[in-house]
C-alpha cells in the first residue's frame with residue numbers, strides 16, 4: 001500500500017462533501033474514482049493534493065501518517081495532481097506554464113532556451129503538436145488539458161491523480177493518454193483516475209472506488225459490468241443511454257455557406273433544419289469550435305455567409321445572432337461560460353436578462369422562478385440558487401452553462417461539448433431536454449469529442465478534418481470507425497498548423 | 498434569537514462592524530462625538546465622498562477604475578458657476594450643463610476604454626489631468642461664486658437635515674436601484690465577473706461600459722455641485738485627491754477591485770467610516786500628519802480583515 005486515506009471528512013457551508021471516506025492505493029495500479037456530480041471526488045483528491053485540509057481523518061504514506069498542508073508538501077511526498085478545472089496562466093506561454101514555479105535557471109536568471117527545450121520534450125511525451133512559445137490562451141480546451149497532463153508528468157510522481165482528464169479529449173488523444181498511463185503504471189506509479197466515461201474503466205482501470213453523497217459505498221474490480229457500476233453510483237439502473245427520439249423535420253433554420261477564415265477553416269457549408277440534431281465530429285484541432293464561434297458571431301470570418309430563418313446575420317455580432325434566435329453553449333465553461341463569482345440564479349438568468357427587462361427594470365422574481373425550474377430539471381446539486389457557482393462541482397457547473405441557454409429557448413442551439421464532465425444519469429436528462437427542444441421545432445448543432453454521444457444523439461453527422469468538411473453521414477449508417485476514418489482524412493495543403 | 502442573528506449579520510458585513518466599533522470607541526474617548534452638531538457635521542463630511550464613491554462603485558463593479566472623479570467634480574462645478582455668472586444662463590440651464598459636462602467626461606473615458614482599448618487606469622488618469630486643467634482654464638485659476646439658488650444645496654433644513662446628507666441618501670438609493678434592479682446594473686456585475694462570458698451571453702459590453710462611466714461622471718458632477726454649494730463658490734482646485742477616498746470607500750465597503758462585487762450600501766458605510774475617522778481624530782486633536790498615517794492603516798486593515806474573513810469561509 002503506497003497511500004491510504006482513512007475516514008476523511010470535509011464540510012463546506014451547507015454541505016458535507018465527504019463523510020468518512022476511505023481509499024487505498026497500491027503501487028502500479030490505476031484506481032478509478034466513480035460517482036455522480038457532486039459526490040465528492042474532486043474534494044477527496046484536493047485533500048490528497050494539499051488544496052484542502054480535512055476536518056477529520058488522516059492520510060498515510062508507506063504506512064506512516066503524513067500532513068499535507070499545501071501543494072509543496074504534496075510535491076515532496078511525490079503526489080502530482082491534474083485538476084478538473086485547469087490551473088494554467090493564460091497569458092504565459094505553454095513552456096512557461098510547464099515550468100511554473102520551478103523554471104530552469106542559469107546564473108540566477110531564467111534560462112529560457114532550456115525552458116523551451118524542456119517544454120518541447122514534455123509536449124512530445126504527450127504527443128501534442130504545439131509550439132511551446134504559444135500563449136496558453138490561444139489553445140483550445142483539449143490542448144489545454146494535454147498541457148495540464150504534460151505539467152503533471154514534469155514531476156516524477158509516485159502518486160499521480162487525474163481528475164477527469166478525458167472529459168474533453170477525442171478518441172485519438174485518449175489513446176495517447178492511456179499509453180502514458182500504462183507506462184507509468186508499469187513503472188510502479190499509483191494512479192487515481194476520475195472519469196464519467198464508463199467504457200474507459202474496464203480499459204484502463206484496475207480497481208474502482210464508488211462514492212455516493214460523500215461516502216465510499218463500494219470497492220469493486222474494474223471488470224464490473226457498466227450496469228452494475230451505474231447501479232452502485234446512482235442507486236438505480238438507467239434504461240437507455242442515448243434516448244434520441246427523432247422529430248419531424250421542418251424548413252432549414254440555420255444555413256451556413258462558404259464560411260472561411262484563413263488558417264482556421266475553409267469553405268464550410270451546411271444546414272440544420274427545424275427538429276433536427278446535427279452532430280459535428282472531428283479530431284481536436286479540426287476547427288469545429290472555431291466554426292461554431294464564427295457562426296455565433298463570437299469571432300470574425302473572412303468569407304461566407306450565415307443565415308438564420310433565411311435572414312443573413314452580420315458577421316462578428318453576438319447580439320444580432322441572439323436576436324435572430326441563435327445560442328451557443330461554449331466549450332470552456334470557466335473562461336467563456338460562467339461568471340464564477342456570481343450565484344447560480346444570476347448565471348442562469350444571464351442570457352435572458354435583456355428580455356426580462358420591462359420599463360428599465362429587471363423582473364428578478366421571474367428570473368429566479370425560471371432559474372429554479374431549470375435547476376430542478378437538470379438536477380443541479382446545490383445548497384440554493386444563491387450558491388456561488390465557483391463552489392459547485394465541475395459537472396454541476398456544466399449543467400449551469402447548459403441551463404442558461406435552456407432558459408433562453410434559442411431557436412437554433414449550438415452545443416460545444418455540452419456534457420463535458422456530466423455524470424451518466426444527468427447526461428440522459430440533458431438528452432431528454434434536447435429531444436424536447438427538437439419536438440417543439442428547434443434545431444440543434446452538437447459538437448462533441450465523445451463519439452458514442454455524437455452517434456447516439458444526432459440525426460445526421462458532419463465530419464471535419466483540418467478545417468474542412470470532409471463528409472456527411474446519416475445517423476443510421478454512421479459507425480465509430482466510419483466517422484474516425486473520415487476524421488483522419490488528409491486534406492492536402494488546406495491548413496497551416 | 499435576534500441577538501445571534503444580528504451577530505451573524507455583523508460578521509457577514511465586516512465594514513458595518515468596523516463602523517460600529519469606531520463609533521462606540523469614539524463616543525467613549527470624546528464626549529463631543531455623539532453631540533447632534535458633530536454627527537451632522539460627520540454626515541456633511543461624508544456626503545461628497547459618498548456621492549463620488551457611489552459613482553465609482555459602478556466602475557469598480559465592472560472591474561474598471563475611475564481616477565478622474567475628483568477633477569470631473571471640480572470641472573462640473575466650475576461649469577455651473579461660470580455659465581450662470583459669466584455666461585448669464587438661468588441657473589436650471591447651468592445645472593443641466595454641469596451634469597452634461599460630467600456625463601461627457603465619463604463618455605470620453607468609456608470611449609477610450611471600450612473602443613480605444615486603453616486600460617481604465619490610463620484613460621481616467623489622462624482625464625484626471627484634462628478635467629482639472631480645463632477647470633483651471635475656465636476659471637482662470639480663481640474661485641467663482643455659485644448662483645444663489647443652487648448654493649442652498651449646502652444649507653440645513655430645519656435644524657436637523659443638512660441637504661448634502663439628503664442628496665447623499667437620494668444618490669445612494671439611485672445607485673442601489675440601478676445596480677440591483679436594472680439591466681445595465683446587472684450587466685455590470687456580469688462584465689466584472691467574466692467579460693467574455695458576458696459578451697457570449699449577448700451583453701453589449703462596450704455599450705454597458707459607456708453607461709457605467711457616464712454614470713460615474715454624472716455622480717461626480719453632483720458631488721462637485723454639492724461641494725461648491727457648501728463652500729458657496731466653485732473652486733478649480735476643489736476635490737483634488739478625492740478619487741482616492743472614493744475608491745477607498747468602495748473597497749472598504751466590500752467591493753473587489755478585480756470586479757464583479759460591490760454594493761451601494763457597503764460604499765455608504767465605507768464613506769461613513771472615513772468621515773467618522775477623520776472627525777474623531779480631529780476631536781482627539783491628532784495632528785493632521787498622523788491622521789494620514791492612521792487612515793492609511795485603517796484602509797489596509799479593513800480590507801485585510803475582509804479578505805481573511807472570506808478566505809475563512811472558503
Ligand SMILES: Nc1ncnc2c1ncn2[C@@H]1O[C@H](COP(=O)(O)OP(=O)(O)OP(=O)(O)O)[C@@H](O)[C@H]1O
Nearest residue numbers: 012017037038039040041042043391392393394395
Ligand atoms: N469550495 C466549496 N464551497 C462550498 N461547497 C463546495 C466547495 N467545493 C465543493 N463543494 C460542494 O461539495 C460537494 C462535492 O463536490 P466535488 O467537487 O467534490 O464533486 P465531484 O464528485 O468532483 O463532482 P463532479 O463529477 O461534478 O466533478 C458538492 O456539493 C459541491 O457543491
Ligand SMILES: [Mg+2]
Nearest residue numbers: 042084393394
Ligand atoms: Mg469533480
